[in-house]
Amino acid sequence: MVSHGLLNSGKISAVFRRNGFMTENTSATAQPQFTRWSLALYSGLLYLFTPLILLYFWRQGRRNPAYRARLDERFGKHKIPDRYCGGVVFHCVSVGEFLAARAMIQRFIQRHPHTPVIITSMTPTASELIEKTFAARAFHCYLPIDTPTAVSRFLNQAKPLSIVVLETELWPNLVHQCRRRKTPIVLVNGRMSEQSMRGYVRLDWLFKQVWGALDFCGAQTESAAQRFQRIGVPADKVDVVGNLKFDISCSEKLRNEIKDYKALFGERPIITAGSTHEGEEVQLLKAFTSVLKQHPTALFILVPRHQERFQAVAELVEQRGFKYVRRSAGVPVLPTTQVLLADTMGELMLWYGVANVAFVGGSLITRGGHNPLEPLALAVPIVSGTHVFNFQEVYDQLDSLEAVNWVTADDQLDLVLERLLDDENAQLKTAHAQSLFAQHEGATDRYLDLIDDFLERSGDE
Structure with a gap:
C-alpha cells in the first residue's frame, strides 16, 4: 500500500x-x-x-x-x-x-x-x-x-x-x-x-x-x-x-455460535449465498437444484441483501418447490429442509461461518459486488460473478492468490459449487489468502x- x-x-x-x-x-x-x-x-x-x-x-x-x-x-x-x-x-x-x-x-x-x-x-x-x-x-x-x-x-x-x-x-x-x-x-x-x-x-x-x-x-x-x-x-x-x-474481528461469541450451528447441521454440505439481489436468486436456486442431484443432503442458506425483499424471495423459493424455513419464524432446520431463508439482520457472518462454500452476491448482475473479506475471514471458499467493480482491488488481490472461484456464465454456477463441495482441501486453499489481513491491518x-x-x-x- x-x-x-x-x-x-x-x-x-x-x-x-x-x-x-x-x-x-x-x-x-x-x-x-x-x-x-x-x-x-x-x-x-x-x-x-x-x-x-x-x-x-x-x-x-x-x-x-x-x-x-x-x-x-x-x-x-x-x-x-x-x-x-x-x-x-x-x-x-x-x-x-x-x-x-x-x-x-x-x-x-x-x-x-x-x-x-x-x-x-x-x-x-x-x-x-x-x-x-x-x-x-x-x-x-x-x-x-x-x-x-x-x-x-x-x-x-x-x-x-x-x-x-x-x-x-x-x-x-x-x-x-x-x-x-x-x-x-x-x-x-x-x-x-x-x-x-x-x-x-x-x-x-x-x-x-x-x-x-x-x-x-x-x-x-x-x-x-x-x-x-x-x-x-x-x-x-x-x-x-x-x-x-x-x-474484521471474529468474536468469541460468533465463533461459538458457528460451532453450535455446525453441530446442529451435522455433516450436511452447506452453501451460503450472501447479500443477494433480484435476478441472482433465480440463478442460484437453479444451480442448487443441480447440486442436490449430486449432494441430496445439501442445505442452501439464502441471505438477501435488502430486508424489503424477504417476502418476495420467500415466494420465489416456494414457487420452485423447495422445502424451506424462514429464520424469522423460529422454526428449526430439519434434515429434510433444503433452503434456510435468513430473513433477519446482522447474521451474515454466522451463515458464512457454517458454510462449506460462500457465494458473494451483487456479482452476477451489474451491481458491483459486495465484501468478499467476510467469508475469507472465516476461511470459507469464495464464489463470485464477475461484476465486482465496487470491490475491484480487493478481488484483484484475492485473485492473485487464487482465492476466488469465478462464475463467468450462468451455466457454470452449479459446476463451480459442486467442484468446491467435492474438494476436501478447498478450505485450506482459501486459508492461505488470509495473509491479506496481516498486510492491511x-x-x-x-x-x-x-x-x-x-x-x-x-x-x-
Whole structure:
C-alpha cells in the first residue's frame, strides 16, 4: 500500500499542521467556495423532486413499512436529545457502510466515553442494526434530504464538532453548510471506482466543488486516492489510510455460535449465498437444484441483501418447490429442509461461518459486488460473478492468490459449487489468502487518530 505521507509519518497531526487544516488561521473564505448558480440549481431541483422522493418512500413502504415511518427525520424536524448534541456525527448510508465502520465507532466511544455520538443512515435496515448495536450510547436518525432547510435544521440541533462520512456519501448542501459553519467534514474508508469517477466527472459543475470542500479524504487504496484527486479533492487533502474492511474481528461469541450451528447441521454440505439481489436468486436456486442431484443432503442458506425483499424471495423459493424455513419464524432446520431463508439482520457472518462454500452476491448482475473479506475471514471458499467493480482491488488481490472461484456464465454456477463441495482441501486453499489481513491491518487505528486530530482542533477553536 502506498501513502502520500500520512501513514509513513507516524504523526497525523504534523500532516494537518503542514497542510493548514483546522488551524487558527483557517477561514471559510480560504476554502473552496460553492458557486451560487450551481448550488441554487441543485437545491431548486431537489425541492422540485421532493414529492417524488416521498412517493419513493411510500412505495418502498409496501414491502417494508419502516420506509413510511419517521418521515419527520427526512426533513430534519425531529428532536435530537440534548445529551447527543455537540459531538461527532458518523454517516453510514446503508448496512454495508455501517458494518465496515462498526468497530471503528465502538473504539471511538471507548476512547471518548463522554463525547456525544450521532449515527445517521438512509435505510431502515441500517437503522435497525445501528439501534440494535449501540442502544442508548449513540443516537440514530436518518440523514435528512439534502435541501438547505432540512440540512440546516439538522445541523442547528446536532451542533457537531465534526462529521465523519463513510466511503462516498457526500451531499452538496451538507458539505456547503458544514463549510459555512467551519464544521470539519472528513471522508473515511473512501472508495472510488472507475465507473463512479466517470459519473462524478460528468457532474463536475456541482460535485467538483463538493469534493474540493472536504477537510480530508482518507482513501482505501492508491488508485482510489488518485481518482479522488481527479474529481476535485486537493492533493494535500487526500491520503491512503487503508480499508476498514480488512480489520474484521471474529468474536468469541460468533465463533461459538458457528460451532453450535455446525453441530446442529451435522455433516450436511452447506452453501451460503450472501447479500443477494433480484435476478441472482433465480440463478442460484437453479444451480442448487443441480447440486442436490449430486449432494441430496445439501442445505442452501439464502441471505438477501435488502430486508424489503424477504417476502418476495420467500415466494420465489416456494414457487420452485423447495422445502424451506424462514429464520424469522423460529422454526428449526430439519434434515429434510433444503433452503434456510435468513430473513433477519446482522447474521451474515454466522451463515458464512457454517458454510462449506460462500457465494458473494451483487456479482452476477451489474451491481458491483459486495465484501468478499467476510467469508475469507472465516476461511470459507469464495464464489463470485464477475461484476465486482465496487470491490475491484480487493478481488484483484484475492485473485492473485487464487482465492476466488469465478462464475463467468450462468451455466457454470452449479459446476463451480459442486467442484468446491467435492474438494476436501478447498478450505485450506482459501486459508492461505488470509495473509491479506496481516498486510492491511491497522486501518481502524489510523482513522481513529485522524478523527481525534480533527476533534481536538474543533474543540480548540
